Amino acid sequence: MLRGLFKDFLERPGETYERVVQLYGPVGSGKTSTTYRFGVNYQAEASKRGVPLSFIHVNCKLEGGSRFILYQTILQRLAPELATRGHSSGEILRLIVHYLRAEGKYLLLALDDVDYLVRRSKEEEREGGVVYDLTRLSELYLGEYQNVIGVIFIARDPGFLELLDPSERSSLGNIVVRLPSYDSRQLRDILGARVDEAFKPGTVDEETISYVADLAASRKENSGDCRFALDVMLTSGLIADAEGARKVSIEHVRRAVGEEFWGLSSEDLLNLDEQGVAILMGAIQALQHRRTPYVSIKEVYDFYLVSCEAQGIRSLSYNGVLERVRDLSLRGIVDYREDRGLSIAGASLEDLSRMLRGLERRKALA
Numbered sequence: 315m316l317r318g319l320f321k322d323f324l325e326r327p328g329e330t331y332e333r334v335v336q337l338y339g340p341v342g343s344g345k346t347s348t349t350y351r352f353g354v355n356y357q358a359e360a361s362k363r364g365v366p367l368s369f370i371h372v373n374c375k376l377e378g379g380s381r382f383i384l385y386q387t388i389l390q391r392l393a394p395e396l397a398t399r400g401h402s403s404g405e406i407l408r409l410i411v412h413y414l415r416a417e418g419k420y421l422l423l424a425l426d427d428v429d430y431l432v433r434r435s436k437e438e439e440r441e442g443g444v445v446y447d448l449t450r451l452s453e454l455y456l457g458e459y460q461n462v463i464g465v466i467f468i469a470r471d472p473g474f475l476e477l478l479d480p481s482e483r484s485s486l487g488n489i490v491v492r493l494p495s496y497d498s499r500q501l502r503d504i505l506g507a508r509v510d511e512a513f514k515p516g517t518v519d520e521e522t523i524s525y526v527a528d529l530a531a532s533r534k535e536n537s538g539d540c541r542f543a544l545d546v547m548l549t550s551g552l553i554a555d556a557e558g559a560r561k562v563s564i565e566h567v568r569r570a571v572g573e574e575f576w577g578l579s580s581e582d583l584l585n586l587d588e589q590g591v592a593i594l595m596g597a598i599q600a601l602q603h604r605r606t607p608y609v610s611i612k613e614v615y616d617f618y619l620v621s622c623e624a625q626g627i628r629s630l631s632y633n634g635v636l637e638r639v640r641d642l643s644l645r646g647i648v649d650y651r652e653d654r655g656l657s658i659a660g661a662s663l664e665d666l667s668r669m670l671r672g673l674e675r676r677k678a679l680a
């Protein structure tokens with residue numbers, strides 16, 4: 315699909331206009347891995363034809379929290395020698411475009427989890443924004459062919475479009491690719507292939523693989539999440555290993571599921587830094603203590619301070635925590651409302667201890 319959309323550039327390099335693609339799909343449907351694989355292959359194919367094209371994939375949640383950081387990240391990847399301090403985001407963007415033009419190079423850009431970036435930046439600046447910038451590069455060089463051959467905007471769903479103003483939305487165009495979530499059979503195939511790579515032969519039966527695939531496919535939330543399936547498989551293996559069992563049993567799988575997170579994507583939790591974890595712990599403890607659906611940030615802050623002390627980390631100011639709570643909310647990890655405070659769907663003592671056990675296990679692996 316993506317290949318077809320960008321085929322013409324390989325046939326007529328330098329004679330195409332920027333192509334904007336929106337890619338949507340639920341958690342764990344393979345958006346990141348599919349795009350990444352496509353981009354890397356595409357770059358290699360261009361290179362085989364002697365066309366200098368860079369594919370740059372930016373994960374906005376990790377390295378694109380604002381327009382400025384995003385453009386800096388792109389420039390850093392594209393031409394680290396040009397990356398300097400003291401430029402505004404607009405200047406960096408112009409620097410990127412001029413560089414490509416002067417060097418006769420091409421760029422294919424993928425902005426992953428771009429909805430996060432749009433939500434964040436719309437809080438800070440109403441005007442313009444990343445989508446506006448990146449879809450209107452041709453206006454910097456009116457009517458000429460483009461060195462940025464395409465931008466792929468990746469998000470779970472088109473919900474963030476509502477935050478864009480109408481002109482920005484229309485500049486996204488109407489090329490939309492949708493990835494469906496994996497069904498049980500597809501998950502079985504993926505798990506099977508991964509198990510062959512990662513487990514000793516004969517330690518995981520077909521039946522066990524099917525069980526994990528079915529569990530992942532029929533989950534209430536994020537059904538078909540491939541990452542969940544792989545996480546459960548891996549954790550089951552670790553549990554079996556720790557017991558000295560020769561095979562991964564259905565019972566190991568059940569216990570592994572018990573350690574999984576409540577409805578959240580493990581990717582989001584794994585990406586939290588120690589401050590994020592401490593704030594989340596503070597929030598959970600405040601909720602448990604108060605036994606109300608919502609708690610105030612002041613209450614979260616008190617528990618957060620305890621949690622920082624227990625873990626020996628430096629604590630942020632109250633406003634610092636408030637800002638991070640807003641960010642956790644944008645990431646979908648907690649629910650924060652100005653008027654009511656903070657809430658987490660389904661937080662219980664049990665959930666907490668499971669989550670922590672799971673997180674520690676994964677961190678130890680990483």
Ligand SMILES: Nc1ncnc2c1ncn2[C@@H]1O[C@H](COP(=O)(O)OP(=O)(O)O)[C@@H](O)[C@H]1O
Nearest residue numbers: 339340341342343344345346347348504540541
């Ligand atoms: N077709 C596939 N074959 C093998 N592994 C896959 C496949 N699709 C997804 N995965 C794995 O599943 C996990 C989630 O995929 P990812 O691309 O990160 O999903 P998304 O970006 O849609 O949330 C990753 O660990 C990825 O390697």
Ligand SMILES: [Mg+2]
Nearest residue numbers: 345346347426
């Ligand atoms: Mg992804």
